[in-house]
Amino acid sequence: MTSTLEQLRAGKLAGTQRLALACGLTEFPREIFDLSDTLEILDLSGNALSSLPDDLPRLTNLHTIFCSNNQFTELPEILGQCTQLSMVGFKANRIRKVSGASLPPKLRWLILTDNQVETLPPEIGNCTRLQKLMLAGNQLRTLPVELAACSRLELIRLAANQLAELPVWVASLPRLSWLAYAGNPFNERLEADAMTDTPVAHIPWQELDLQHRLGEGASGVIHRAEHRATYPAVHGDNRPVAVKLFKGVVTSDGLPHCEMAACIAAGAHPNLIPVLGKVKDHPTGIHGLVMELIDPQLRNLAGPPSLASCTRDIYDLDTRFDLASALSVAQGIASAARHLHQQGIMHGDLYAHNILHGAQGHALMGDFGAASFYAADDQALAPALQRLEVRAFGCLLEELIERCNVQASAQSSIAMLASLKDRCLSEQAGDRPLFGEIVNTLSALRDSHLNAPTSA
Incomplete structure (x- = not known):
């Protein structure tokens, strides 16, 4: 909830732990220091700030700061002196310079999306607690080799930069599970070829009647629509569809046109949302996709990570699965991931919050905003990237197992599922199975469970 400067100056926010001010600030309000005993989260996004005060460390309990959509040209070095600061968000500024002095010692989550950063300092290798690194939409040409020392890194966004190559050590980071790198020079040919x-149908804008909004994500807005049949006698009645209209700006994951390319190139699979065609001749030139309308009974498996969980999804407290449904979800998503890998596509965001599920464990994987292409015949890079995504699947398996109602008769099945999970989560990437083996293992487990005799 956004507070007002007047409330702050009147002392009405005493004792607050979270403060958000968006009121055209050009200077840091000194009254914020009146909250130094309690303030933990400070959000100054949406102002006109270009600097932070030298005594910012007086906020001794501050662990999270957001200064997105301001006018910073460099990441303030004073941040590095804030001993409790673990999350730093400076999205959509004008930042070119990031010095080693600006990196807090307890940094877990760094957001520099949509800036002009050209290099990262070698001192980033000292951020041994770093788990999440958001760098999409910058001007990076290389990555410092010292970043390889960040062994806790689980998510990296590198899309829409100027990288001439993807360093081989990136895919071998022991905990890396979610990676996006589309929209870089080294990958342009693969994206263009895809x-x-x-082949994809082109659906004229005038044939689409947009209705109500179904949802909105970082890259676009999804509407329910009717696709009017051009030749009713041949095609029948109008068809209900979903239309995603892209915003055309860089997101935390990457570029909308890369997402659209991956959606189309993915092709058909029972556990992917079918793409029917591209929008043609939108009056303002907006890119869009026409997709099959999904059963409204399907729900997201979980919510996205919180500030506290950082990289792990948040489930409703009452979320539970029977073993058959859990196995069905796992097998369906593994099968979809295997299919994508066969097409040379890494989903990049294999998360429960991007999975829709319904009765009997039917599951659909969506949101290709972080998808990246790779050469499927690259004998070195392809399996490394595939095993990286296998670790993300291991996280999903772990979450399903934790929420599984298991009868005594199914203990052996859950033990085998846990063993598969452990292999997928191995910090030795070469020890992880590929999705072909995972699908076979899950199919056998599911068949065994469904065919097992029930107790009287």
Whole structure:
């Protein structure tokens, strides 16, 4: 909840732990220091700030700061002196310079999306607690080799930069599970080829009647729509569809046109949302996709990570699965991931919050905003990237197992599922199975469970 400067100056916010001010600030309000005994989260996004005060460390309990959509040209070095600061968000500024002095010692989550950063300091290798690194939409040409020392890194966003190559050590980071790198020079040919080689229908804008909004994400807005049949006698009645209209700006994950390319190139699979075509001739030139309308009974498996959980999804407290449903979800998503990998696509965001599920464990994987292409025949890089995504699947398995109602008769099945989970989560990437083996293992487990005799 956003507070007002007047409330702050009147002392009405005493004792608050979280403060958000968006009121055209050009200077840091000194009254914030009146909250130094309690303030933990400070959000100054949406102002006109270009600096922070030298005595910011007086906020001794501050662990999270957001200064997105301001006018910073460098990441303030004073941040590095804030001993409890673990989350730093400076999205959509004008930042070019990031010095080693600006990195707090307890940094877990760094957001520099949509800036002009050209290099990262080698001192980033000292951030041994770093788990989440958001760098999409910058001007990076290389990554410092010292970043390889950040062994706790689980999520990296590198899309829409100027990288000439993806360093081989990135895919071997022991805990890396979610990676996005589309929209870089080293990957342009693969992305162009994917669009050229994948036939897709072009659906004229005038044939679509947009209705109510179904949802909105970082890259676009999804509407329910009716696709009017051009030749009713041949095609029948109007068809209900979903239309995603892209915003056309860089997101935390990457570029909308890369997402669209991956959605189209993914092709058909029972556990992916079918793409029916591209929007043609939108009056303002907006890109869009027409997709099959999904059963409204399907729900997201979980919510996205919180500030506290950092990289792990948040489930409703009452979320529980029977073993058959858990196995069905796991097998369906593993099968979809295997299919994507066969097409040379890494989903990049294999998370429960991007999975829709319904009765009997039917599951659909969506949101290709972090998807990246790779050469499926690259004998070195392809399996490394595939095993990286296998670790993300291991996290999903762990979450399903934790929420599984297991009868005594199914203990052996859950033990085998836990063993598979452990292999997927191995910090030795080469020890992780590929999705072909995972699908076979889960199919056998599911068949065994469904065919097991029930107790009287």
